[in-house]
Amino acid sequence: MLLIAVLFVLPFSGLALDCTTLADGDYEIGCKNYATCANGQLLIHECGVGLVYNRNTHKCDDPRNVPPPCNEANHCSTQPDGRYAIVHSPVNCTSYYTCMGGRLLGVNLCTPGTVFNNLLQTCDWPDDVAPPCGTKY
Numbered sequence: 001m002l003l004i005a006v007l008f009v010l011p012f013s014g015l016a017l018d019c020t021t022l023a024d025g026d027y028e029i030g031c032k033n034y035a036t037c038a039n040g041q042l043l044i045h046e047c048g049v050g051l052v053y054n055r056n057t058h059k060c061d062d063p064r065n066v067p068p069p070c071n072e073a074n075h076c077s078t079q080p081d082g083r084y085a086i087v088h089s090p091v092n093c094t095s096y097y098t099c100m101g102g103r104l105l106g107v108n109l110c111t112p113g114t115v116f117n118n119l120l121q122t123c124d125w126p127d128d129v130a131p132p133c134g135t136k137y
Contacts, residue, residue, distance in 0.1 A: 017042060026058040031070035031097075031107045034058075052104070069095050069107045076104045085116035085133050093133035096123075 017027060019037035027035045029044070031052040036043045047053055047060035052070040054061035063071045069086040076099035085093045086107070093115040098105040110116055110123035115133040117124035126134040 028053055028055045031104065034060075063104075069097060075099070077102045083116070083118075083121050085118055087132055093129075 017029070017035055017037075019035075019042045020040045022037045024038050025036070027037065029035050032047050034045050034047075034053045036045060045060075050062070051060040052063050052066050053059075054066045054070075056067065068088055075084070076097075079099045079102075081100045083096050083098050086095050086097060087093055093110075094112075095107055095109045096116040097107045113125070114123040115126050115129050116122075117129045117133070119130070124134070126136075128134065128136055130136050
């Protein structure tokens with residue numbers, strides 16, 4: 001039970017979202033989650049099954065209506081389980097999505113200065129990654 005609680009808390013613990021210093025409103029924290037700041041208080045929301053957060057409308061929405069990278073959910077229905085670089089702008093390989101069982105599990109950002117390495121299934125230095133994400137030949 002403790003492990004489940006730790007796994008649930010860890011994704012949000014790194015956010016460092018301090019609502020006492022932010023304007024009231026919604027803030028994107030991932031494709032399936034967003035935060036609302038109201039009167040200095042933080043509330044985390046999770047989008048329902050099949051929905052992702054749309055940063056343009058500030059609501060959970062069908063992935064077909066959502067800009068990259070969260071619209072990658074459409075690809076998971078035909079993808080084998082694994083992680084996949086998001087190659088198009090504006091993210092250009094600096095983030096990736098994870099598919100399992102035909103469903104999008106989430107979108108993750110790489111550490112600044114790195115890109116997703118499809119071969120190693122992790123973020124890596126561009127010099128060590130083959131195109132289209134890196135410069136290694």
